[in-house]
Amino acid sequence: MIRPLLLLSLALPAAAQTLPELAARALDADPAVRATAASLRAADQRLFQAKAAFGPTANVTVTSNKSRYAEPPTYNARGLRSDQYVLQVAQPLWRGALYPAVQAARSQFEQAENALAQSRLEAQQRLAEAVLEVFKARDVLAHATALREAYTEQFAAAKRAFQVGRAAAPEVREAEARVDNAIAQALAAEAELDLRQQVLAEIANGPTPALLLRAVAPDALPSLRADGVLDWLSRAEVDSPSLRQARLAVEAAEAETRKASLAHAPSVDVNASYTHSNDNGTVTSIFPRTGNTTAVGVTLTIPIFASGATQSKVVEALALRDKAAGELDLARRTLVIGVRQAFVATLSALSQAKALGTAERSQALSVRANQRGFEVGIKTNADVLEAQGKLFEARRDLSRARHDAWASYFKLRALSGALSDADWQALDAQLVAHQPNEMGRARDRSGS
Template sequence: MARGCVLACLAGVALPVGAMDLKEAWDLLQYQGPIYQSAVHEKEAGQEYRTLGKAPLLPQINATAYDNEVNGTQEQGNIDNDLDYGSYGTALRLRQTVFDKRKMAEYRQGDHRTEYSNAVFDSKRQEAAISLAGRYFNVLLARESIELAKAKLKAFEEQYDLAARSQQLGEGTLTDVDDAIARRDLAQAELIEAEDNLLVARRLLQEYLGVLPESLSSLHEDFHTPPLQPDNLQDWLVRAKVDNPAIRASRYSVSVAEEEAKKARAGHWPTLDFVAGYTYGKSETISTIDQKNRYGSVGLELNIPIYSGGAVSAQSRQAVANRDKAEEDLNASREEVLSGTTREFHGVQSGAARIRALETAVRSSQKSIESSRKGFQAGTRTNVDILNAEEQYYTARRDLFEAKLRYLVSRLRLAASVGSLGDDDIALANGYLTAEREVRP
């Protein structure tokens, strides 16, 4: 059913969608997500830089035509002559660059700009995948928070009923009742907040996908955390330096700036063009009748710059400064990526350990509830002890769910830091999802 709904969306059927998993959400995002499509069109525009850079080095051919009617008078002494004649003609011009350092720099610059746009798209594509996963998981977390808040509210209501009956029988105190009421009211407030969070999370996912899913696949109960491959940070840092798309984009940005500096310095160099043309014209005047002109020309045109008011030198200095800025931006981007890679590497490792610890904490908290209830019946524990144990249990369950989602996002971010995040990584994260859960309020 889920895949059928997504296919229906791809075919243009009315929305909202039914069930959806992360892989289907990723496919749909690539098909119609407005932010993703914006990046696609940006890349398409960037592909034209290569053609634009090469165009000035190719032959430039222009054709012109004119058709004029002249009407006037000519005075010669005491004689006035009417001027009434036609003049028309055509001209064809060809210009081919033979030597022009500026245009050669523009040609190389066009290649670098196209590669820059490719790297930027790769970066945005991976950012889109991470952002989608984050928004998808936020919906799951909000849904889980609602379920836990309802369960906690129910448990506290039951504990309130127990405290109230104990007080009526003279076995409990008013303090126990007040504590139970306070915990119940706080649980009610948490439920309201969780429901609000779900509305916001669903809207953010809709904003990204263009559709509003009614249910999403949620997490498996069993959650494996295999070791990273490779399992040492240095290998990941080496890969990030080479393949991270943000670093690659910064490198191409430096190359573009370097060619801009060469282009500016080329203003001091002469240019040489091959020029050819053909002209045909016909006109009539009072002194010429049916005059026709036909001629062609072939030659070389040399242009030697002598002085431009200091503009070329100023442009050169400006371009060099911009190149230096691009190099510093590259250094900053490299450091930022390496810091992010380090953070996500340790995030995956510590995330796995945290999940194991929280799984133990959930089991321990559940046992604590049972012990507290038995102790309450035996008179060794108070109602507050039971409330505290239940609070701890539901907090641990929520923290465990959130830790699992953060672990998956950290793995995606780590893959993105080395430029390898793709469909297989999304499919791997999707493998942690199982039964569908309704996410409507």
């Protein structure tokens, strides 16, 4: 099974699924992105409608009536018919509420733009977490498989030593128990990797087989200054789409408040109409008539009383403005906490990765020393197994810390509104061909 994977690794540059390609595919298929894009289109139309309220409106009305008229003493019925065609044009001259209505619609449109940007950032963050979880689960499986093979070899060695009288029966049983436990861990790691692949396939809108042939380079870690949290907070204050949404919501609420207040103001419209009518007579005339009427006028409307509904709308708009202001404060607080947490998580994972790298090298030397000691009779088989188990744990924890550092770094950039295609290209440049037998070679080197 190793040889086909190696051959497939040689074809990696030509057939690999790059991270920018996966990100583009995931964004196209993400339902939240599609939903916010539709909301943006709707907001664009609402802005157009608000602007259109300043323009003229025209209506054509067609009326056709038929009736019968009879009078005493004969009561001879006479059929009457009349047709009328009316063209009406109205142009607002002054409607104060139209101006804040446009301002509110524009703020809502910009809010929808930022909602789309926020949903794209969240989709990219989900993809980054899914990719790194796959890498992490694959490393755990590789470590568990290598440990299972090492325990199996040590179990065989313990049985041979028991047969020649160099080991006691409890050592053989302990080695066998470790093998059974390692098999269980490997099975659990296989199930976890399968789950993570399914999650990634769902997010990326399809399977990603070529991605499994790649891995983050062992020495690749994100760069982050330990004293740079204030810079990240300042950037998030300016560039975070979620915070901009909250600010624009306050602006829209203030515009709605002005709109509600201006419902008290008078309005002035210019009206023009053209009427064409014809009939075959009336109840008082038997002569048909045809005529045209043209009229131009100005309409002044002064609101006087609306049973308190207008003032109620003003109070409602003020309450909604206060609600938007409170949500802005909440969004700012949530963003600050999120950026600080992501920053600390990234720094912590980076520190752990560096420390665990040193621990992994030290533990590898410990395994080698215990194996040498076992060969000359100084160390027991249990000592070798324990050292190998600690080496597995160190490598597993190192892999987790390295991938957690990248995941937290991507989250930090997403929260600050800085995550872009350049980040995917930078991470993709850090990927190398995955070596599925790396743990086995490391084990062989430690035992040589």
